[in-house]
Amino acid sequence: MRNKLLLCSVLILIFILTGCTGNDPDKNKKEKIDTKKVQEMSAYIGSEACISCHTETGQGFTMTSHANIFKPLDQYNLNWDQKVVIWDDANKENPAEKEINLKNSYGVMMDHYVVAKVDGFTKDLYRVAALEKTDQGFKIEAVSLKDYNSDNNQDWGAKAYTCADCHSPGLVAEGQGIKNLDAGISCETCHGPGSIHAQTKKKEAIDINEDACISCHTLGQPTEAKNGETLIAQNHYGTRNWFASDHYTSGYVNCLNCHTSHEVNVEGIMLNGTFEENCAKCHKGETFNIDEIMWKNPSDPYNHITRDHSFGAFSYDKLGDNPETKEIEITDLTTVRKLKSLMKDIK
Secondary structure, three states, X not given: OHHHHHHHHHHHHHHHHHOOXXXXXXXXOOOOOOHHHHHHXXXXXXXXXXXXXXXXXXXXXXXXXXXXXXXXXXHOOOOOOOEEEEEEOOOOOOOOEEEEEHHHOOEXXXXXXXXXXXXXXXXXXXXXXXXXXXXXXXXXXXXXEEOOXXXXXXXXXXXXXXXXXXXXXXXXXXXXXOOOOOOOOOHHHHHOOOHHHHHXXXXXXXXXXXXXXXXXXXXXXXXXXXXXXXXXXXXXXXXXXXXXXXXXXXXXXXXXXXXXXXXXXXXXXXXXXXXXXXHHOOOOOOOXXXXXXXXXXXXXXXXXXXXXXXXXXXXXXXXXXXXXXXXXXXXXXXXXXXXHHHHOOOO
């Protein structure tokens, strides 16, 4: 019965998407498709189904950092069949102890954190081990070493996997009962469920905009410090100060004008060509010093070096970050006033 209802829903939506032109005097007029509504009615079909048609796109995607953000255990030449006793570092008051086998982990994030579900712990997902790069490859070590049971010995701690929403959205979806998604970033992570697109071949059924990018790569809008005078920089894999750029405020340029999530350029970066080629699309004949207009942030507390996206609105020395503070604080008051004036216009 359930399959019949799903088939009926798909057939109805196919009718909506393709349209009935028999009584339409302007049968060549293209109907606008409500992508959000289509995706609400769609089901996830998995990346393999997408790549079966979009083979070239799939091959290009495998080269991107998105595709390699979360890897299965079998991509590492390590002995995963080993038991370790770990403690729940997320439970500060009464941490529980548990023995697990690393071979039951979901995979590895960014060649560093081994992620698993630990039954009985307070959070859904945990970083149960870490990988350290060596001359021979990788070795397995603890994420945290602490005397959890006060016996004067260092115990192996497991920390909550707080990066999951962006680094492993497929695992988050699985926890919500959604199937067929890869653990890391996959086609449907950005495009949404693809069952109706697979039936109708309508591009609009999986069309995306820059909201799909901004959900993880935040605008880099700083927040006001407790003192009410300075600002706290937002750097964590964001697009630092993008909201302050003429590109953003003009409304004519978005992430996808310059970036592609389907392939990398000759420098291994997810751009539509080189930096110069991207700029030349609109700024023909002009030359730019990328390191000046898109400086790298040396004070990122997570050591994620993201280029500034204000495109000259701010230089690093004028921004005035104070790397000595626990949070990266913007202390240059002239810049703070300018940033605050811009932030008023941000919804």
